[in-house]
Every structure is written in C-alpha cells, then in structure tokens.
C-alpha cells in the first residue's frame with residue numbers, strides 16, 4: 001500500500017491539525033488565525049460571502065497571523081431541479097413561514113459568485129485553496145498550481161478522489177461519513193458514502209499517492225491518533241472548534257451543542273438541498289424529503305432560518321454538527337488543539 005505522502009511546504013505544520021472551513025459564521029479570521037498560531041492551519045470559508053467580504057476576511061486574517069492559511073470555495077454544479085417538486089416544497093413550508101410572519105424564499109440558482117472569488121484568490125494569493133461540493137475543471141486547478149497556490153479538493157469516495165487527482169488536485173481532503181455540515185459528495189442526489197473514514201483513507205491511499213487530510217467526527221485525542229495511524233498527514237476538525245472562543249458560531253447553535261435535549265445528529269437535505277449532518281430537530285423530522293436542489297432550497301429556506309435564528313428557535317435552525325459534538329469544548333482554540341494532540 002502507498003502511504004499518503006506528508007504535506008507539502010505551504011502546510012509546514014508544527015501540529016497535524018487543519019481547522020475546517022465552516023461557512024455561515026463559525027470561521028472568523030480570529031478562528032483561522034488561532035488555528036494557524038497554534039501550529040496547525042486554519043481555513044477561511046468563502047461560501048455564501050461576496051468576493052469583497054472574502055477579500056476583507058483574508059486581509060483581516062493576515063493582520064492576526066504571519067503563518068499560512070487557506071481559503072475554501074464552493075463548486076456549485078448546475079442542476080435540473082424539478083420545478084414542481086420545488087413548488088410543492090415551498091407550499092409545504094408555508095406553515096413554517098406563517099409561524100414567523102415571513103415569506104418562503106424564491107427559488108434560484110447561482111454559482112456562489114465563483115468567478116469573483118477566484119479573482120480574489122488570484123489577487124490575494126492565500127497559501128492554499130480548497131474546494132468542496134465538486135471538483136473544479138482541470139484548467140482551474142492547473143492554473144492555480146502553476147501560480148504557486150496549493151490546491152486541495154474535498155472528496156468522499158475513491159471515485160471522487162480519482163477525479164480530483166486526474167484534474168490536478170495536489171492534496172485530498174477526505175471527508176468521512178460522520179462529518180458535520182454539508183457532505184462534500186459531488187452528486188447531491190447520490191446516497192452520501194458510509195464507508196468508515198479509516199477504510200476510506202486506506203482505499204484512497206492504496207491507489208493514489210497524494211497527501212491526505214482527513215476529517216469527519218474526530219473529537220478525541222484517540223481518534224486523532226487513529227486517523228494519523230492510517231497514514232493521513234493531518235486531521236481536519238470542524239465541530240470540535242464550534243464552541244471555541246474565537247469561533248463565530250451563533251448563540252443558538254452554541255447552546256444546542258451543549259443541550260442534552262439534542263440527542264443525535266442526522267443527515268438532512270431539508271435546509272439546503274444538499275446532504276448535511278446536523279443536530280436532529282423538528283424541521284428535519286417534518287421535512288424528511290430528499291430534494292437534491294442546491295442552492296435552490298438554500299434560498300427557499302433562507303428567510304425561515306433567519307427568522308428562526310432571530311427567534312432563537314433551535315427546532316427550525318440548521319444546527320450543523322458531526323457525530324462527535326458531545327466532546328466539543330469551550331475555551332481558546334490553542335487549548336482545544338493542545339488537548340487533541342496525541
């Protein structure tokens with residue numbers, strides 16, 4: 001078996017910890033810089049932001065650390081969403097909208113301002129750029145590689161890893177089935193993979209000789225060691241950092257992660273039209289349908305989620321969390337990481 005190679009220069013880690021990009025608030029410049037300053041490497045989340053907001057965050061992060069950090073972008077593929085199904089879902093959500101006196105959102109597709117964000121990457125040149133939801137075309141990866149920006153693509157299966165390698169990704173971020181937040185599965189209509197993370201790492205590294213960063217449900221020192229023992233060069237932590245002092249996680253989400261009333265996580269398509277793991281709540285249970293239409297459903301539910309947040313209604317919010325959420329602890333990132341280093 002080929003062992004995944006060690007991480008290349010831009011990572012140069014004192015500690016084999018990558019701070020997962022977490023769009024929607026948690027990944028502040030403070031969080032990203034704190035992970036880097038603790039000897040790991042932090043990632044800004046480019047998803048949902050405008051190019052200007054992303055540029056401002058890169059600049060802000062640079063004021064907080066001289067070390068390397070990455071930027072993550074969503075790769076949003078076109079889809080042929082079923083308009084009738086989307087209309088039916090909008091009608092189904094009317095009850096939730098009436099509860100708050102808001103309108104159900106309009107369905108629309110966009111590419112999350114892909115071109116503008118790539119321009120930000122080219123102008124501001126973060127050390128690493130990672131991609132999720134799909135794999136960019138080979139010319140995008142090749143151009144970035146040639147310009148000295150290290151490329152990483154998130155994959156959830158051997159087939160996706162193969163595609164990423166063929167198109168020029170320099171590092172693979174292997175996301176296992178216990179991960180919090182969106183699954184990176186290229187095809188949101190497909191059943192997200194269930195192969196345990198250590199097995200997935202082994203099968204990918206048996207055929208591809210690229211460095212592997214692995215994440216998904218890792219929340220203890222023992223699990224960090226187990227993943228490093230499979231040959232991963234570093235582990236990627238998301239949920240374990242959600243309660244960190246430096247994270248921008250909202251108060252309702254923070255409280256839910258610590259509330260014993262939430263007893264499990266579950267994968268749902270209901271909030272965004274992409275499979276994502278979060279704390280199981282009423283909204284997930286009532287809208288247990290698989291309508292793989294991202295970002296149309298993200299936009300349809302957006303006003304409802306905003307109203308739920310304003311009303312501190314954890315039963316209608318997307319409370320992204322990996323299966324290890326019970327081990328997430330509060331405090332400075334440096335302490336959280338120190339606790340998890342074998």
Ligand SMILES: Cc1cc2nc3c(=O)[nH]c(=O)nc-3n(C[C@H](O)[C@H](O)[C@H](O)COP(=O)(O)O)c2cc1C
Pocket residue numbers: 020021022023024026045046047072131132154175178179180181182215216217218236237238239240320321322323324
């Ligand atoms: C709140 C939240 C937001 C996330 N947002 C992103 C994102 O913007 N881009 C991305 O590549 N992954 C995102 N992820 C997934 C992480 O990159 C990573 O795969 C996951 O956090 C690992 O599992 P864990 O949460 O159990 O540590 C997010 C995860 C969480 C919990």
